Amino acid sequence: MSKFTRIGLAAVAATMVSGAAMADSAKLGIRSEPSSMDPYFHNLGPNNAMLGQIFGRLVDWGPKMDGLIPRLATSWKAINDTTWEFKLRKGVKFHDGSDFTADDFIFSFKRADGYTGGNSSFRTYTKGKSVKKIDDFTVHIVTEKPYPLMPNDMTSIMVISSDVKGSGGSANMGLKAKDFNNGTATIGTGPYKFVKWRKGDSLVLEKYDGYKGPLAQPWDKMTFKFIKSEPARTAALLAGDVDMIDNVPTSDIGALSKDKRVSLSSGVSNRVIYLHMDQFRDKSPFVTDKSGNPLDKNPLKDARVRKAISMMINRDEIVDKVMEGVAIKAGQLLPEGFFGRSEKMRPQEYDPSGAKKLLAAAGWGDGFGLTIHGPNDRYINDARICEAVAQMLTRNGIPTKVVTMPKNVYFKRASKGGPNKSPEFSFVLVGWGSGTGESSSPLKSLLATHDKSKGMGASNRGRHANPMMDEVLLKALATVDDKERGTLLAKATEIGIGEDQGIIPLHYQVNTWATRPGLKYNARADERTVGLDLVKE
Amino acid sequence: MTVFIIRRLMQAAVVVFFMSFLVFSGVFVIGDPVDILISDEADEEDRERAIAALGLDKPFHIQYLRFLGKALQGDLGESFIFEEPALLLILERMPATMELALFALLLAVVLGIPLGMWAGLKPDSVAAKSIMTGSILGFSLPTFWVGIMMMMLFAVMLGWLPSTGRGETSEIFGLEVSFTSWDGIRHLLMPAINLSLFKLALVIRLSRAGTKEVIHQDYIKFARAKGVSRNRIILVHVLKNIMIPVVTVIGLEFGGLVAFSIVTETVFAWPGMGKLLIDSIGLLDRPVIVAYLTIIVFLFVIINLVVDILYSILDPRVRLQEMKA
Numbered sequence A: 001m002s003k004f005t006r007i008g009l010a011a012v013a014a015t016m017v018s019g020a021a022m023a024d025s026a027k028l029g030i031r032s033e034p035s036s037m038d039p040y041f042h043n044l045g046p047n048n049a050m051l052g053q054i055f056g057r058l059v060d061w062g063p064k065m066d067g068l069i070p071r072l073a074t075s076w077k078a079i080n081d082t083t084w085e086f087k088l089r090k091g092v093k094f095h096d097g098s099d100f101t102a103d104d105f106i107f108s109f110k111r112a113d114g115y116t117g118g119n120s121s122f123r124t125y126t127k128g129k130s131v132k133k134i135d136d137f138t139v140h141i142v143t144e145k146p147y148p149l150m151p152n153d154m155t156s157i158m159v160i161s162s163d164v165k166g167s168g169g170s171a172n173m174g175l176k177a178k179d180f181n182n183g184t185a186t187i188g189t190g191p192y193k194f195v196k197w198r199k200g201d202s203l204v205l206e207k208y209d210g211y212k213g214p215l216a217q218p219w220d221k222m223t224f225k226f227i228k229s230e231p232a233r234t235a236a237l238l239a240g241d242v243d244m245i246d247n248v249p250t251s252d253i254g255a256l257s258k259d260k261r262v263s264l265s266s267g268v269s270n271r272v273i274y275l276h277m278d279q280f281r282d283k284s285p286f287v288t289d290k291s292g293n294p295l296d297k298n299p300l301k302d303a304r305v306r307k308a309i310s311m312m313i314n315r316d317e318i319v320d321k322v323m324e325g326v327a328i329k330a331g332q333l334l335p336e337g338f339f340g341r342s343e344k345m346r347p348q349e350y351d352p353s354g355a356k357k358l359l360a361a362a363g364w365g366d367g368f369g370l371t372i373h374g375p376n377d378r379y380i381n382d383a384r385i386c387e388a389v390a391q392m393l394t395r396n397g398i399p400t401k402v403v404t405m406p407k408n409v410y411f412k413r414a415s416k417g418g419p420n421k422s423p424e425f426s427f428v429l430v431g432w433g434s435g436t437g438e439s440s441s442p443l444k445s446l447l448a449t450h451d452k453s454k455g456m457g458a459s460n461r462g463r464h465a466n467p468m469m470d471e472v473l474l475k476a477l478a479t480v481d482d483k484e485r486g487t488l489l490a491k492a493t494e495i496g497i498g499e500d501q502g503i504i505p506l507h508y509q510v511n512t513w514a515t516r517p518g519l520k521y522n523a524r525a526d527e528r529t530v531g532l533d534l535v536k537e
Numbered sequence B: 001m002t003v004f005i006i007r008r009l010m011q012a013a014v015v016v017f018f019m020s021f022l023v024f025s026g027v028f029v030i031g032d033p034v035d036i037l038i039s040d041e042a043d044e045e046d047r048e049r050a051i052a053a054l055g056l057d058k059p060f061h062i063q064y065l066r067f068l069g070k071a072l073q074g075d076l077g078e079s080f081i082f083e084e085p086a087l088l089l090i091l092e093r094m095p096a097t098m099e100l101a102l103f104a105l106l107l108a109v110v111l112g113i114p115l116g117m118w119a120g121l122k123p124d125s126v127a128a129k130s131i132m133t134g135s136i137l138g139f140s141l142p143t144f145w146v147g148i149m150m151m152m153l154f155a156v157m158l159g160w161l162p163s164t165g166r167g168e169t170s171e172i173f174g175l176e177v178s179f180t181s182w183d184g185i186r187h188l189l190m191p192a193i194n195l196s197l198f199k200l201a202l203v204i205r206l207s208r209a210g211t212k213e214v215i216h217q218d219y220i221k222f223a224r225a226k227g228v229s230r231n232r233i234i235l236v237h238v239l240k241n242i243m244i245p246v247v248t249v250i251g252l253e254f255g256g257l258v259a260f261s262i263v264t265e266t267v268f269a270w271p272g273m274g275k276l277l278i279d280s281i282g283l284l285d286r287p288v289i290v291a292y293l294t295i296i297v298f299l300f301v302i303i304n305l306v307v308d309i310l311y312s313i314l315d316p317r318v319r320l321q322e323m324k325a
Helices: A003-021 A045-051 A102-113 A177-181 A230-238 A250-258 A303-312 A315-322 A352-361 A382-395 A407-416 A440-447 A467-477 A482-499 B002-030 B044-053 B060-072 B086-121 B126-140 B143-157 B182-214 B218-226 B230-259 B262-267 B273-282 B286-314
Strands: A025-030 A059-061 A068-070 A073-080 A083-088 A129-135 A138-143 A192-198 A202-207 A221-226 A263-277 A327-329 A369-375 A400-405 A427-433 A503-515 A519-521 A534-536 B170-172 B175-177
Touching: A025 A230, A068 A073, A102 A129, A102 A138, A230 A250, A230 A503, A230 B143, A250 A263, A250 A503, A263 A303, A263 A382, A263 A440, A263 A519, A303 A352, A303 A382, A303 A503, A315 A327, A315 A382, A315 A503, A369 A382, A369 A407, A382 A400, A382 A427, A400 A407, A407 B002, A427 A440, A440 A467, A440 A482, A467 A482, A482 A503, A503 A519, B002 B060, B002 B286, B086 B126, B086 B175, B086 B182, B086 B230, B086 B262, B086 B273, B086 B286, B126 B182, B143 B182, B143 B262, B182 B230, B182 B262, B218 B230, B230 B286, B262 B273, B273 B286
Parallel strands: A025 A221, A369 A400, A369 A427
Antiparallel strands: A059 A068, A073 A083, A083 A138, A129 A138, A192 A202, A202 A221, A263 A427, A263 A503, A327 A503, A519 A534, B170 B175
């Protein structure tokens, strides 16, 4: 018996055993519904989480985002500075029985790249890259400049079958979003098959028996129920209507942890909650003197003032009182375990007297007035964090007002509500989840000098700018060697946050899922709720 | 009658026009979904492409004229979020809401009229007083709170009913309905009761007031003197005469039930169009918001029309021609 057949038999035996032992279904009550079953329609958290179970990707993140796992690609490497080679898995079949080859990947890549419509496209991961087929199971992806993040980007591109017939038309390779929504084109290589999507209500997936790959198939059938209202989600779990819920509000965690009908799973996410300060205007609209009159000078341009503000914030208290213990203090862009962190940087300790000295040294010993703006329906307890920060600053000589608003109003104003599409506010609370699983994404978007043509600083709402940091970051972005890149990213973080205090990190969000006893959710760092990660204990 | 109907429809068109302008400009001022939806990783070029793809880079008057031009041809635009015709999205969700609203209305009428009449006929009895106190709770407790309490009681503590969602559905005349199966009814029960509570209280109060008024009328006294049976007096003479205000109010309130079942639908995760509206507002999906409100305006106009016609049937003194619409 060849080695290959032996492995094959073992896999068959394993499937049979697990199939017999777990012939059952799971119901998951989740907050956010995907907007489409078309994998390139929206680059949106709920879509990516749900569709990754139906469609394969070349590589994917493990639950903790601490390493990449091979899905449709079995191995990958940079063969020179500008070319990445991916070896594809052999013997993989789509849900309709057709074979997966390099052509399917290229078809998918092209559809993602040229997708018209949708308002959050996957071009972010495909632009500047071209794919070449070497043979049926080898592809080369070529870039103009050295591009180390290729495998990370490939965790976002899902593979559809090139044989699927849609409703035609010239756009999007003849496949329309509705072809996916009704199931005709929803044919992937993932561990679960699409069964039915009842919009606003539920989505049903069924185990794909021919699945080949590294992911587990813990359930025969999974039903996702979309329950937006927080108390209703908790009630659905307590009533036994669902086996698991996501996004458990922090205020419920205390009571649920004592409830015997429930077991909680939580894990730190890749999302940092931080404050951005206006560092580009000489007269900042929401910086005033202590009695609320406009100021001629903008104290936030001075790094010492920004550092003093950071020192005035008692992060322990925010974590304990506002987040009810369910968060981790932050000193940089990503929590421990992620790539490209600086080992030197620690969360700023609460130091009111140090803050006072720094403010005095910067010439603002008498303090000034501020307004903090934040969303009230985007991050866990966002409005209450704003209030806490404002109280802490007020107590330490910077009287601060709080204005919070729904996210649909907030983000537009915070990004470009001011004159000439400049950020409208002076002092904002925002969060950032790093999709690439390492620190270059937030460095590039939040701290790099705002420059549209270079695609840098797109979410730099404080317009922090430091050519020295830009230089280190650009070098890191073109360094393929992991170790060297890690050092450079750490250095960029040390300049951007350590020296400049371009942003003030507050904490890393911790997400909580609740299951019925006997089950466990492998809490994912990317905040996704994926049925495969709901397992029996 | 025809003139009356035509005049009403023209008025509706004017209302829809003004409403669309108000909503369109309101949502325009707030913003667009791109800032909420776009991935953090996208750079500014991607953002501008997305905005242009939705036609949102154009000035307000051009966007509005484009919308009007299409709307006149019956096309209310494509949803920014789902990229499907907004009208279709709403119509797809409508059966669920209609089912919920009709069921709630039925509960309100079937329970409300007898209870109200009872309270009107025996105003001093303990039962009447409890009914009236109960009706105060019915319209003073907030719907979402009652919904959550019901869920806690019937789903979590007693485990009698499923907490959320819509049950099994089957197709009747191409419409998905859920009252044909036991599972469907079990899912329907709690949201329908929740939605009906307010209307129930209203119907109770109206029937009671009507009964108290009618019962002292000469024709009732006459019927009684003539020896007509008590049952016949109540079921024919009283009931028929209290129906006029009840029908009027129920008619108008039905529009409200459909349009504003939002809270109940959100609490019970009922996949109706109210939930679609609230999600669309959250994501600033302008075409869906405008289309939804247009449908609701037409719905109200039609219900008003039907109520007026019913009115003329119930009360022969009312003539449609004389009503200044």
